[in-house]
Amino acid sequence: xxxxxxxxxxxxxxxxxxxxxxxxxxxxxxxxxxxxxxxxxxxxxxxxxxxxxxxxxxxxxxxxxxxxxxxxxxxxxxxxxxxxxxxxxxxxxxxxxxxxxxxxxxxxxxxxxxxxxxxxxxxxxxxxxxxxxxxxxxxxxxxxxxxxxxxxxxxxxxxxxxxxxxxxxxxxxxxxxxxxxxxxxxxxxxxxxxxxxxxxxxxxxxxxxxxxxxxxxxxxxxxxxxxxxxxxxxxxxxxxxxxxxxxxxxxxxxxxxxxxxxxxxxxxxxxxxxxxxxxxxxxxxxxxxxxxxxxxxxxxxxxxxxxxxxxxxxxxxxxxxxxxxxxxxxxxxxxxxxxxxxxxxxxxxxxxxxxxxxxxxxxxxxxxxxxxxxxxxx
Numbered sequence: 001x002x003x004x005x006x007x008x009x010x011x012x013x014x015x016x017x018x019x020x021x022x023x024x025x026x027x028x029x030x031x032x033x034x035x036x037x038x039x040x041x042x043x044x045x046x047x048x049x050x051x052x053x054x055x056x057x058x059x060x061x062x063x064x065x066x067x068x069x070x071x072x073x074x075x076x077x078x079x080x081x082x083x084x085x086x087x088x089x090x091x092x093x094x095x096x097x098x099x100x101x102x103x104x105x106x107x108x109x110x111x112x113x114x115x116x117x118x119x120x121x122x123x124x125x126x127x128x129x130x131x132x133x134x135x136x137x138x139x140x141x142x143x144x145x146x147x148x149x150x151x152x153x154x155x156x157x158x159x160x161x162x163x164x165x166x167x168x169x170x171x172x173x174x175x176x177x178x179x180x181x182x183x184x185x186x187x188x189x190x191x192x193x194x195x196x197x198x199x200x201x202x203x204x205x206x207x208x209x210x211x212x213x214x215x216x217x218x219x220x221x222x223x224x225x226x227x228x229x230x231x232x233x234x235x236x237x238x239x240x241x242x243x244x245x246x247x248x249x250x251x252x253x254x255x256x257x258x259x260x261x262x263x264x265x266x267x268x269x270x271x272x273x274x275x276x277x278x279x280x281x282x283x284x285x286x287x288x289x290x291x292x293x294x295x296x297x298x299x300x301x302x303x304x305x306x307x308x309x310x311x312x313x314x315x316x317x318x319x320x321x322x323x324x325x326x327x328x329x330x331x332x333x334x335x336x337x338x339x340x341x342x343x344x345x346x347x348x349x350x351x352x353x354x355x356x357x358x359x360x361x362x363x364x365x366x367x368x369x370x371x372x373x374x375x376x377x378x
Contacts, residue, residue: 043110083146140301148374199225291318332359
């Protein structure tokens with residue numbers, strides 16, 4: 001569905017500079033206390049619009065291919081401020097425009113008159129229905145964006161993270177014919193590490209094709225494509241020789257015993273992707289994987305992603321912050337956590353041709369966080 005972005009953003013009355021906002025934990029007339037006095041009793045206003053992302057290339061992994069991704073663009077208004085969110089719903093996650101519309105339509109956010117009560121609001125949203133994680137994430141992201149704008153701070157600063165500590169991001173190379181892979185790798189020349197999709201029976205061909213073009217470090221995402229642990233271990237040893245730095249989701253996500261054996265013997269770190277979704281999953285994966293890939297669309301947003309990061313660190317596990325194919329809204333939200341992770345896979349907005357927002361950027365492969373408040377998008 002085609003979206004008039006100017007109409008969608010403009011209809012929310014987005015403030016564009018010149019406003020006296022609230023510095024963190026202090027007040028000014030048009031900040032939180034001023035907004036509360038002027039809008040006391042006003043509930044949060046939720047609205048949403050379906051949108052289809054157009055991928056620059058056919059996206060192929062071990063189990064499917066696609067050229068588009070359905071998303072839901074969300075905004076929450078309160079006190080003259082507007083927060084923006086997004087639900088990205090690749091088909092394999094089981095969500096769609098229809099399911100997101102149904103879920104978001106049931107929410108009664110107007111019962112909440114204080115957007116700073118994040119835990120209360122987001123606990124309510126999570127409890128309305130099971131699943132719907134991407135739809136829930138869209139509300140979470142919009143609410144964080146709203147609160148950040150009210151206090152005039154980006155979330156990396158609210159959390160106390162150093163803007164300079166962001167990592168380089170991977171750039172994803174999907175499974176394809178050698179000539180197409182070669183073209184994709186050449187287009188990815190500015191990136192310092194590539195994420196290669198494998199697990200479809202052409203692993204060596206993919207890696208060898210890439211190595212004819214570049215010698216940058218690689219990571220591989222198998223998407224559960226390997227079935228035999230001994231063969232998987234042999235492949236990991238070979239991949240290490242090819243300059244691969246970690247292996248993402250090599251085996252079936254439900255087979256933790258096999259994953260524990262592989263992780264114990266692997267010369268490279270193993271990272272859970274399909275094998276981890278929400279906070280409750282993280283402690284169970286200690287020993288089965290070296291680390292986890294946190295994605296806002298799977299864990300219901302920034303509130304839970306932040307908790308997952310802290311728990312993983314407490315368990316001495318590696319952390320990657322990832323994304324789906326998303327607009328700069330979802331990617332910029334996830335990027336707020338990036339100063340605290342080992343690896344970032346934040347290229348979802350770079351893989352599409354119709355991004356309606358501007359936010360986080362990449363310079364010489366490094367994630368660059370904007371200084372704008374909230375999640376940093378315009």
